Amino acid sequence: MASPIYRIRPMKSGDIAAVSALEQDVFHDPWPQTAFVQEVLFNSEAHYFILESCHIQRPASRWPWGKRARRRIYGFVGLRANLGQGHISTLAVHPAWRGHGLGELLLMTVLAEALERGLTNVSLEVRASNWIAQSLYRKYGFQTIERKSHYYRDGEDALLLIADITGARYREQLASQR
């Protein structure tokens, strides 16, 4: 029988191929794999996390060395820190695993990371038509401050969203939701 265990951990170089494959499935204009290499290996201000499932296969025998772990990446998120401010560069959940709270968990992870690093606010760009992601971000206090015309390669506008994370109330709310 397989029992799924989920965990979120920092992205490592060994995750890049799988993350890049998921990126291709999720986004219209995916990042090339080299972008993840650059971010994860060479950008000290970039903090990327993956959400993976670990299915422990328990064989009929009771011998512990008979267990096998199968890992899959179900989502990822990235935060860049610059001059005391944060920017969420990406967030995605595998299409088959949406609607189970995993995107929210990933967002909370980078918001907590931003708080730990003493950042004052966090911004991001989102497609104007992406109301699902916008709904998630608004739940965490993000507000639109600008509409960027023709921001994406296919001509769609982006909304620039920002959340002030300095308030004690924000910290308490995040802690309670976690």
Ligand SMILES: CC(C)(COP(=O)(O)OP(=O)(O)OC[C@H]1O[C@@H](n2cnc3c(N)ncnc32)[C@H](O)[C@@H]1OP(=O)(O)O)[C@@H](O)C(=O)NCCC(=O)NCCS
């Ligand atoms: C945006 C995304 C990460 C959300 O991940 P998810 O795991 O499905 O979301 P969750 O289950 O954690 O839901 C969290 C919140 O998102 C919003 N949301 C999620 N699915 C929704 C849906 N079908 N309709 C409306 N709102 C929805 C809700 O606000 C929800 O909170 P609620 O459960 O209290 O209503 C996911 O849809 C995704 O990967 N989309 C493609 C990539 C993308 O658009 N990334 C954002 C780039 S800026």
